[in-house]
Structure formats: structure tokens, C-alpha cells
Amino acid sequence: MSTTKSHRLFGEELIVVNMGLASFGENLRREGATVVQMDWRPEAGGKPELLAALDRLRASDGELRQEIAKANEEAVGRLLQARPVIAGIGRAGDVIPDMRSDHVLHAGPPVTWERMCGPMRGAIIGGLIYEGLASNADEASLLAASGEIAFEPCHHHQAVGPMAGIITASMPVWIIENTAFGNRACSTLNEGLGKVLRYGAYSGEVIKRLRWMERTLAPVIADAIALHGPVDLRVIIAQALQMGDELHNRNRAATSLLIRELAPCLARAKADSETKAEVLEFMNGNDHFFLNLSMAACKSALDPTLGIAHSTMISAMARNGTEFGIRVSGLGNRWFTAPSPMVEGLYLPGFSEADAAPDIGDSVITETAGLGGFAMAAAPAIVQFVGGSASRALAFTREMYEITLAENPAYRIPSLDFRGTPAGIELTAVVASGIAPVVNTGIAHREPGIGMVGAGLVKPPISCFEQALTAFSEQYCHDHTNDMKEDNAR
């Protein structure tokens, strides 16, 4: 249909409002018509089984809807009440629950050595060399494939790790306590950027740094924390959000605030002056030093939300580089997974998309708690990674209010007139709207042994959420159907 014909048809200039497939509107626009494209998608992608599940969960006359609302209030309430503090630093094998010396913990949902991506294999090779269980990469690979090492998710041991997320028994870990609920979460100390274990590098310098962190960095900081007392991470995170951080890809302010808070106690710590200076130099040299604390704080805040019957709140998201997985509060420990997506981002000089591993790491726990991409409006510098503007940063955060249960009164965003960050991702809202959580992240090289190649934005596969919705409907609508049958049988 040409615009000439449409003019003849309607007798005057046509303004077309197009919904759904944008290509219909594009064709008319090329012909010179004025086309307004509606930002509309059919609910739940128009999939009948999901629409049916949504109908069952949202039925206005059902008890289920009320039970879900009540459970979600409880779940997001626990998230907002969290009070994470640094309780200390310990040896992973000593302080991480149920961690054995043959355990290697990794990021994301469970995955076997055979199915692991390059950077995770690289980090495991490095971890086994660091532990003295192998003397080179070939030995380490053979050992990893032998079945003698037990690979388990950090998430199954009250821990989180960025990127590959490898934790071995000798590594020092932060011990974060959520004092509102008494639970703990652990994470390694951040190594810095470039050739580092978490991005899959395992050369001599990587192992040497890990040993220095174990023998020098960790004991000195542990001593300072003992002198200082628990460090309130909620206060640091709240301030950092006023200072351009979103606490995932940007941690410069939080790192600065941590250093100034600990520096007096570091000065009083037992080590000699030169050692203390080296510790302060290491912290000052790494703007991501706070990242692992942000992650463990979020993990400690979210763990009390897992396992609340009827809650549709997302209690965990994580990627192992092969799969992206989510856990839903009301569905307990089950993971709902789909293949890890690729990251849309900027690459370091000499690297391109062809070098990139798929999305990897437990760091998406920050978004799950309402930070990271959800707090992008606080950190417009981040959207520069993908050529975005300050207004795009605001738009990312604003969209996340549509799929979350609450606004966090402790974590406020200046550019949104101090509105609280969107917190508590709600499963039915994600599936119904098709709006996926927005995630800021780093990009690892796809091969083991290389390291970081870029950073950018990624959206989790929506099918994780669709599977979870189906499972939720099966578990809870089934219960209700049974309840109702029982009621009728009486």
C-alpha cells in the first residue's frame, strides 16, 4: 500500500499508529507516512501456557493472589531490613560452611568441568596451582577432569565470587554478617584488574599475588578490622550511591570510603610501616576493591529471603559462564537456567566480541538486591561503556521500578530526587512485561589464561523466568487445586 493509495483511501494525510512488529511501521515510514510506533508487546510474549499461569496466579478472587502478596511483602521486607557489616577475614576452608579441602567453589549454578567455559577452567587451573595441588596447567587440568575435585557453586556455601568466582580452601575471604538476621556471607578479596584469577588468568604473577594477599594483605586488614570493630557496609553503600557508584561496575567511591574508614586502624595494626604502606597502596590501586564486599553484602541481604512459601521474589541470579540461573524465593534451592548470553560492551584495545566469553559471575547478586544496573541512574559514567547518555542511565533505573516490589529507603539516587533504588525483582512482573533485569558486568576472554577484555551491559535470558513461572504455577496452583479438591470432598 503506497501513501498515494492511502491518501486516496482516506482523503487526507495519514498518521499511522503501529503496534507490535516494528517492520510494518518502517515500511510505511519509508513511503513518507507519519508513523508512531507504540512501545507495546503482548503480555508474556503472547505464550498461551504463560498467560494461563499468570491468570491463575493473579486471579482476583483467589486466595493465592493474597498469599503471594503477603509472602512478597515478607521477602522484600527482609531484603530492606538487611544490615550487612564486615565481621572479619578468615581462611575459606575454616569459615565457609561445609567447605572441604577437595572443594573448589565457582560462580553461578552447578556446572561440570566438561561444560565449563574457558575463563572458569583457567581460574580453576590457577586455584589448583595456588593450592599446591598441581605444578602447571596440564597437571591441573588432568586433576580437574579426574573427578578427585568436587566443584560446587559458591551460592551453595553462603558465598559469592565475581567472574569465575573460584574459591579454594587456602584463600582469605571477607566474612560479612547480616546483623538483622544473624546470617553470614563470604567472598574473596578483590585482586585488581588485568591478569587476575577471576578472569581466568593463572600465570606466575597471578599466583604470586594470591599468595601475597593470603600472607600479607589479609592478616593486616583483619588486624585493622579487629581494632575497628564491625564496618557498616549499608552506610558505605548508601554514601557511594551519592558519589557516582552503582556498586557493581563502579566501586571507586565505596573503595575510597572503605580506605579512609580503615586507614587509622591500619596505621595502628601490628605490621611494620612498609607492609602497611604496601597494603594501602594495593587498596588505593584498585577501584574495584569494594566489589567483593558489595557482592557479599547483597548475598547476605538476600539469603534470608530464600524459601518463603508463595513468594515470587527473585532471591538469587548467577552465571557460571555456561548458564545463567535464577532462584525464586518460594521455590527454594532450585535453579532455573538458560544458556549465558553475550555482553553488549566496550572492549579493551586489541580485543573484540570474538574474544569474549559469555556472561559470567556471581556479581549479578548486586542487581538482585537493587544495585548495579538497577542503580545505573546513580552512575551515569557506566553507560559510557555502551555509548549511552546520562538520560539513558536514568531510563535504565526507571524501567526497573516496573519489575520490582519496593524502593529501598536506605539506598537513594540523587539524580532521581533521592528516590530509593528499585529492589526485589518480582517474577510475574518480569514474565508479563518481558522486561529483563539490566545487568552491568565485566567481560572475560573466552580462552583460559588470558583475563579481562572489556565491560558492558547484559540482560538475563527471559526463559529462566518463564521456566520459573511455570514451576511456580505447578507447585502452588497444584496445591490450591488439591486444597480445593479436598475442600469439595469434605
Add this chain to the structure above:
Amino acid sequence: MSTTKSHRLFGEELIVVNMGLASFGENLRREGATVVQMDWRPEAGGKPELLAALDRLRASDGELRQEIAKANEEAVGRLLQARPVIAGIGRAGDVIPDMRSDHVLHAGPPVTWERMCGPMRGAIIGGLIYEGLASNADEASLLAASGEIAFEPCHHHQAVGPMAGIITASMPVWIIENTAFGNRACSTLNEGLGKVLRYGAYSGEVIKRLRWMERTLAPVIADAIALHGPVDLRVIIAQALQMGDELHNRNRAATSLLIRELAPCLARAKADSETKAEVLEFMNGNDHFFLNLSMAACKSALDPTLGIAHSTMISAMARNGTEFGIRVSGLGNRWFTAPSPMVEGLYLPGFSEADAAPDIGDSVITETAGLGGFAMAAAPAIVQFVGGSASRALAFTREMYEITLAENPAYRIPSLDFRGTPAGIELTAVVASGIAPVVNTGIAHREPGIGMVGAGLVKPPISCFEQALTAFSEQYCHDHTNDMKEDNAR
């Protein structure tokens, strides 16, 4: 004129566009009419002598207009090229040029003891007690009034001081070097908030703190800077603008960045561990610690712009609590003054506007260099002082682009898509538009000996700029008339 009559008059609903006095439009609005108020003011307040001066300076056929443009390009170019670094710390009497032991330096343009405001008198009393020249407030007041003490502006000695801005010979001062031009600027070390000398307090705790700063704080930091080498303030200021500071009333990020930068060298400094811990605690306990560095950096950046013939750029603004004064590049060392205005702000508990001293301090040097109120968009937390929103913070900065010569490519504002801060206030633009520079500031108690009572926003009296314009016209149009006469006589 009622709306009924106007309906009869024009036969249909009236939409009124009102210019000038808003009350005309308000009357109609009360009658139910739709009124659009134009944001328009007559140029230069409609004052004939100022309009004539503007006409002479802006005449499109005159050489003068071109000479002014060229001179302003040079002036703002020097401001943008500035590279302020911390060169060290010294004793005021040793390192401030032409400072004698009977000198007391103060904020703002020249002022006599008799005309000084309460907080400045209070700070001078404290300074004389601190120097051991008086043992109590009465003795100090007598000495100050005796004529034996020479009061001179900090600005006349390549120095700046916040609030009362008192510098006596024994005080330690930062030495800032503008490495692009080789000039230096000095400022005291910031004492913290509450009962402090710069707000006019002079009790025992104030003097004790000043002595500790002289004997402990300054030597330890001086040692750390010697180990570190020059500290690049341009880099810290640029980063702090990305982290919610505007470098006048908010210096939390810059203070944090300075601490993390110096901490390793503080660990290596000669003092014992407990002393170093106390120094780090003092810095960590005062989010305004960086303010005096921001001020001296701006002073060092602006001094090379003073005295460029034909330039209409403002090279200094300063207040002594009695008068607000400005200096114009092309008019050299002359001050153009008017009574200090009151600050619109929020008060600490127990205080009100009735307690406030007029606007005081050299800290407005930050606005003169394009920071402070000019960078308000970077620090939306600041407008909360006056009940403003994030959008009001953006509006403040946007308006300042109308009266400035350039955008500083080194100092960028995230929320304005990384646009450079408005830099280099231009005299004719201020007078023609009636737009006064916007200034963030603290508020001192009007009586000596009390201290800080609040913080807020203030606008310099426009008459300083009007006087300067008249003087500029007299100096330069006179020259040109003479030149032209000479030309004609040949």
C-alpha cells in the same frame, strides 16, 4: 480590567503574555485568565549609563570589541591551562610572600578592625591568642584596635582563607603550585566543623586544635607529601566532580580521594603509628578537609588571569563579612565592593537568620574558577540545603553558562552528559543579563566566639559588577577616544 470585560473586548478567551513586572500578570491570573510570564528583564536593569557603557564596549565596528574578545580568550585560556599541585606545607610567616610577623591576613577585600563583622573579629582574637600576643579576648581586642597589627587581605599575599580567613605567621599552610605558570597560592589546613576559628570561635579547644595542627598534623602530612611528590589537584577535582562534590560546600569525595592517595605515604612517614593514626582520624573526621585545597587550587589558577589589558573576565571574588568585592582582569588590583548580602540557607538546630553574619570568606574563589555553585549540577545533595530538587541543581549550572566564557574540558559534569563546568565569569554578560553568579557557602554567627550556624546559597550584589563596568568603560573607552583623537590629529 476583569476577564468578563476582556471577553467582551476580544470576543474569545484571552491568553495574556506578560513581560516585566510579574504583578500585572498575577492580577489577571487571579481573575481566571491564562497568563504566560516571560522571563525577561530589561538589559542592565534599564540603567542608561550602563546601557551606554555596554554599547561602547560592544560596538561592532570598534577595535575595542575585538581587543576585549582577544584578551578574554587569553584570560580564560590561562584559567583552563592551570595545573595546580600540592607542592608541600610550610609556616605562613616563612612561605607567604611579604608576610610580616605583625601581619594578620583576612578574607575578602581590605577592611579595618572598626568595620569588621563579628566572626572576623572573633577569629582575629583567636589568632592573636594562638600566636601568644594576647592571653585573653579583651587583651586581643585592645591589641587589634591599637594599630600595632597590620590587617591585609589574603588575596594581596597570594593566599586565600575560608570564612574569616585569618592567617597568622605561625600557622601551617598548604603550598599549591600552578605548574603551568609557576605561580603559587597558600591556604591554611581545614580545622573541621563546629567551634572553629574560621567561623569566629576562639575558645580553649579552638586554640588547642590549632596548636595540634601546627605541631602534629602539618609535619606528618608534610613528610608524606615529600615522600609522595607533588599531588595533582586537577585530577582529584575532576574525579570528585564525578562523585557528587562541587568542591565548595561538598568535598566528601575529594577528601576521600586525597586520603587514599596520601595514606600509603602517611604509613611511611617518620612519626610513630599512634600519631599517624590520629592524623588519619582527623582527616577522615572532616569531609571539608579538601576545601582549603580546592580554594588554593582555584586561587593559583586565577592569579595568572589578573592584569590582562582589555579583559572583562572576573579574576577574583571575595567577602570580608562587611563587603563583597570583585576584581576584573583588565582592571588589575582594584576591588569593586558593595555590602555583603545575607545567605539563603538552612540553620543548625537552635539558630535562625537572626543569628547569621552576612556572607563572608574567600571560598567564593571556587565559583570564580567555575566550581562551587557553578558546578551545582554535579552535587544535587547541596540544593537540599534550600529545599531544592535535582532539576534545580541542573538549572543553577545551566544558567551560569550564560555569564561565562568557556566550558572547562578537564572538569566535567555527569548529569549534564559530561559537559564541562562553566568557567570564566564575563563582566558585560553579568551586567547585561542581570544574572548574578550563584554561590554555595557556610553561615557564621554574627557575634564573635560562637561559630557555624548554617549553610546555603547567596548571590553577590550586582552593583559590584555595575561599578566595575563603569570603571572599565572609563578606562578603556577613554583610551580609545584618545587613540582615535590622536589618529585624527595625524
